[in-house]
Amino acid sequence: MQAGFAFSKLVDRLTSLAGLATDDLDLLTDMPSSIVHIGPRQAVLRHGDEATRCCLLLQGYLSWQSPESPDGQITAICVPGDIADLHTLYRPRIDGNLMALGPAIVALVPHRFFHELAARSPAMSRALLLMLLADHAIQRNWTINLGSRDALTRVAHLLCEITVRLQVVGLARDFRLSSPFTQSDLAAACSISPVHANRTIQELRRSNLLQWRGKTIEITDWRGLVRLADFNPAYLSIRSQEDARPLPRPVTAAVAVA
Amino acid sequence: MQAGFAFSKLVDRLTSLAGLATDDLDLLTDMPSSIVHIGPRQAVLRHGDEATRCCLLLQGYLSWQSPESPDGQITAICVPGDIADLHTLYRPRIDGNLMALGPAIVALVPHRFFHELAARSPAMSRALLLMLLADHAIQRNWTINLGSRDALTRVAHLLCEITVRLQVVGLARDFRLSSPFTQSDLAAACSISPVHANRTIQELRRSNLLQWRGKTIEITDWRGLVRLADFNPAYLSIRSQEDARPLPRPVTAAVAVA
DNA sequence: CCACCAACCTATCACAGGTTAATGCCCGCT
DNA sequence: AGCGGGCATTAACCTGTGATAGGTTGGTGG
Numbered sequence: 100m101q102a103g104f105a106f107s108k109l110v111d112r113l114t115s116l117a118g119l120a121t122d123d124l125d126l127l128t129d130m131p132s133s134i135v136h137i138g139p140r141q142a143v144l145r146h147g148d149e150a151t152r153c154c155l156l157l158q159g160y161l162s163w164q165s166p167e168s169p170d171g172q173i174t175a176i177c178v179p180g181d182i183a184d185l186h187t188l189y190r191p192r193i194d195g196n197l198m199a200l201g202p203a204i205v206a207l208v209p210h211r212f213f214h215e216l217a218a219r220s221p222a223m224s225r226a227l228l229l230m231l232l233a234d235h236a237i238q239r240n241w242t243i244n245l246g247s248r249d250a251l252t253r254v255a256h257l258l259c260e261i262t263v264r265l266q267v268v269g270l271a272r273d274f275r276l277s278s279p280f281t282q283s284d285l286a287a288a289c290s291i292s293p294v295h296a297n298r299t300i301q302e303l304r305r306s307n308l309l310q311w312r313g314k315t316i317e318i319t320d321w322r323g324l325v326r327l328a329d330f331n332p333a334y335l336s337i338r339s340q341e342d343a344r345p346l347p348r349p350v351t352a353a354v355a356v357a
Numbered sequence: 358m359q360a361g362f363a364f365s366k367l368v369d370r371l372t373s374l375a376g377l378a379t380d381d382l383d384l385l386t387d388m389p390s391s392i393v394h395i396g397p398r399q400a401v402l403r404h405g406d407e408a409t410r411c412c413l414l415l416q417g418y419l420s421w422q423s424p425e426s427p428d429g430q431i432t433a434i435c436v437p438g439d440i441a442d443l444h445t446l447y448r449p450r451i452d453g454n455l456m457a458l459g460p461a462i463v464a465l466v467p468h469r470f471f472h473e474l475a476a477r478s479p480a481m482s483r484a485l486l487l488m489l490l491a492d493h494a495i496q497r498n499w500t501i502n503l504g505s506r507d508a509l510t511r512v513a514h515l516l517c518e519i520t521v522r523l524q525v526v527g528l529a530r531d532f533r534l535s536s537p538f539t540q541s542d543l544a545a546a547c548s549i550s551p552v553h554a555n556r557t558i559q560e561l562r563r564s565n566l567l568q569w570r571g572k573t574i575e576i577t578d579w580r581g582l583v584r585l586a587d588f589n590p591a592y593l594s595i596r597s598q599e600d601a602r603p604l605p606r607p608v609t610a611a612v613a614v615a
Numbered sequence: 616c617c618a619c620c621a622a623c624c625t626a627t628c629a630c631a632g633g634t635t636a637a638t639g640c641c642c643g644c645t
Numbered sequence: 646a647g648c649g650g651g652c653a654t655t656a657a658c659c660t661g662t663g664a665t666a667g668g669t670t671g672g673t674g675g
Contacts, residue, residue, distance in 0.1 A: 249632090
């Protein structure tokens with residue numbers, strides 16, 4: 100999509116969920132926002148806050164951490180194009196802490212904008228709803244991941260999920276993903292100890308499934324990783340590539356007006 | 358609320374989430390539905406189905422089980438008043454299996470009804486959305502439960518959650534809950550082995566926190582169970598009792614019309 | 616009354632993963 | 646260049662939970 104457009108990843112994400120006409124997407128161009136750079140391990144939203152703006156992630160990773168659990172368990176991860184706290188449109192009270200994993204860039208957008216957007220375009224309204232449902236489906240899948248997989252397959256599955264979610268917004272197409280997060284972060288997301296996360300990563304390396312050097316992960320055997328993790332991307336509710344390009348401006352409507 | 362009304366538990370649930378005027382609630386009286394009795398361990402919806410109706414639980418418990426995982430892990434539990442598959446209003450493809458734990462009674466309601474309901478009443482539309490968000494919050498909490506608690510506190514936490522959710526719809530007020538489900542079911546929900554679930558329950562008994570005899574559980578030390586589980590019901594997004602009664606018919610509106 | 620079945624309970628053993636702590640590495644800072 | 650502080654790595658040890666296998670109880674039907 101438009102390469103220079105700051106919100107292009109949001110556009111990618113939305114069109115991956117629902118059919119949107121160019122008219123609908125045009126509504127995003129006057130999205131008011133303030134751009135904020137976040138440092139590593141810095142909080143974006145704190146437990147108990149009342150949100151009045153949504154937090155659209157432009158670059159990097161954000162994580163939701165469960166409040167008042169000493170181990171700082173990570174309950175969700177956001178990738179670029181995600182609106183981290185979309186649900187605050189309807190329940191503004193923040194439950195949990197939203198932290199950056201590594202440096203990140205976010206756009207803060209007033210709730211008001213999305214409410215008006217939804218009122219103006221039913222298709223957009225629907226797309227936002229599907230975004231909420233997709234988040235829900237991902238969350239359910241994390242439940243499955245924690246409940247039924249061991250450490251190795253759990254880590255593998257998480258990496259598969261992140262990779263595909265990045266690919267939706269045009270990142271990691273070559274299976275190289277930036278990893279500004281630490282092994283401890285990965286451990287916190289998989290609910291294993293940092294030490295065991297390390298053991299696990301080394302086993303993935305030893306099996307020639309991936310390399311993790313410095314701040315990038317390269318998946319060298321995608322098929323193998325998918326097989327190991329028993330990964331099925333269906334739950335991410337991504338439409339097929341076929342359908343995933345913007346619908347043309349509805350000509351019939353123009354005719355009707357004329 | 359109206360005791361004889363078949364959908365009173367749904368009313369309880371909705372009003373616990375949002376302020377609803379009597380006018381809004383009246384819209385529920387012509388809800389078309391077919392009542393279905395489900396046997397224990399019987400499937401209500403199967404992975405891959407396309408839903409055209411929503412499944413409102415009237416009595417008993419339903420569980421979502423992850424598809425194609427041999428251990429039959431339970432990823433969510435529904436209590437009376439819940440609409441088990443509300444999300445199918447927007448994404449009708451079923452992901453997972455919906456099974457009854459013990460005998461259950463459900464009302465099948467055409468999607469169409471809810472769509473019209475939402476179109477007619479903004480307050481209802483909002484309440485349904487909040488119901489989806491509440492489900493999401495519960496799911497996130499299951500992630501926390503599996504990720505950060507050991508078997509004992511995990512079971513304790515689940516029992517706390519179910520108890521409070523039942524109380525919202527007027528059940529288990531005396532901390533006695535019907536438990537038509539088996540210890541294996543509980544194990545599947547907590548991702549532990551049935552044997553260990555048994556050990557765990559016995560420890561809860563030994564600590565005089567509860568009794569589980571036959572098909573009812575009696576929680577004899579609610580405070581103690583809450584403390585053990587570190588249970589905080591905030592995530593269930595239940596409004597305070599104060600707010601939780603129906604709003605009076607908005608007189609002002611009538612005046613405006615007149 | 617007994618056969619049968621499902622659920623519940625108990626005992627034992629093995630192992631995945633947690634805990635702790637020591638070491639090494641790399642990178643930024645003065 | 647030297648220093649300090651995260652972070653990755655390795656090792657030794659320990660514990661919670663899974664697996665298996667068997668015994669008990671209670672309800673249901675012949």
